[in-house]
Amino acid sequence: MARAAELAYHDEPSIEATAREWGFDRVRHHHTAFRPPFPLRDTRAYTLGGRHVIVTAFRGTEPAELRGWLSDADTPPWPGPGGRGAVHHGFAEALESVWPQVLTALKELRDDDQQVYFTGHGLGGALAMLAGARLHFEDPRLTADGVYTFGQPRTCDPGLAREFNTAFTQRMYRFVNHDDVVPQLPPEPAFRHVSALRHIDSRGAVHNTVPLDGGLPDRGRGLAADLLSPASDGIRDHGVAAYVSALERAADQQG
Template identity: 35%
Template sequence: MYFENKKLLKPPVNRAAYSDRTAWLMAEMARLAYFNFEGSLNIDDIAKSLAGESSEKTIKDVLSKLIDDKQQTSDKAKKELDSYLTLSEFTLVDVFNTEGTQAFLASSDTYGMNVLAFRGTEADIKDIKADLNGVTIEINGATIHSGFYNAFNYVKKDVETALQSLSSNGYPLYVTGHSLGGALALLATKFLASDSLGACYTYGSPRVASSLFGDDIKTPIYRIVNAADLVPRVPPAYVQYFLIAIFEIAHIPFISSAIVKLLEKTVGYRHHGDMRFLTACNTDYSDLRLLQNPTIIDRALRLTKRLLATMFKAGATDHFIKTYSNKLAAYAERRN
């Protein structure tokens, strides 16, 4: 179920400063973005339906029916997505699904806000290619991860059109996403909402671009990182320089040059925005803290302690969006 904490469904949208309630609400939106609103085709069913067929007409008829079935599944899924949004007094405006990039746009007259939520990485070859494509491109002097940039551009025009249809309501736009979705949310903030009265909230987001990337973004960016989540940290800039030096000294035939080339592609990447760090805590969240921009030494010590205590499992489990949402809900309830 989504949006179970009704007490938190009153985000203070008249200000763009960091809000505990908005942080939780955006985490739920980022979680909801993983809902399969686009429907799906079962490859096994397709294979069985076409097995042994040689007639072009029969193949076309089967594929046509499967596409129709997918459309019906998609329509049903979008209605279900809208029903989940209704729980938080939002309505679905549009969904976007192009070349492996998914997002939805929602609006709330109750709270006077629009929300654009991007889906994060899934076990899909297009998402994996976007994550791994570390080649940089340069735009207005800033270097940007080309895989993320290309993934964003697949839906950019459609999102722009949908946002224009909402311009008459005058509500601020909040952009959010988890993991890859956080990277896409940052790009959307940069290129579609750089001077918004709303804000951008990301969860476990990787680094996207060089420091110059954020110079003209006026919209507040809040970057939430949970305990030992490794995605926002891999690899830190100082580790990149260290590894480059090590592999150049080691000079392992073929391997060293390939690794150095890969590391150099992303050495200039930086995080953007105001960081909020969720500490490791007891299962009842009684000792949970939310630290604002902790020092790199503090984070390194906490990371090491957490990884050792969990035999390194927390590096992955602390990345789950549900964990982010639960911790933010507990913290917000305690403070409100």
């Protein structure tokens, strides 16, 4: 799933070539552009269809593009899927722009009861989590078999977080790499994380618990204040390549 999230940053020919290497014979691309003053230029995603599995991966963006909404606690909420709670307006609008395309692809490609997975890095992780929520709460006939996010920002209010945690027990995996600053934004209490945290420590080991959700350590608070500093640990640890490398090392150690 981390590699699939990383692939979302590539161009369409690269995605299709890699999909064939992975054994997927069908690919659908999703793309919507935005007009100013929306802080994001576009939303991109792709869906891979195979004999047994369907994967939809959402592309993230540079932290610089997210600064406006990630640090704003007063962003107007967007009603949550199926009337459950509320979500960050910018994230919801970004997903809404491609959701009809994604839903059409899922219905087209799921022709043999395949398992369905959503994934994404950074902003893409927020969209993957919301896609899972929309599919489950708005179309109860189909629930994603897994949602994997990497460096996901806080996405929804406590009400939707509770509903999502109940619905996605053992099916949600939210990875945070060491000092990654993006998962600390937007600020609490308006926005909350869903559960199922998997924290990657400085040695590359993966843990199910960590004192990260309760607040950053002093060093981390400084990183959050300087979100755009490219030399900061918080930005280096947010890169999708850092997630892929750390999880590959962890898999090798377990193997």
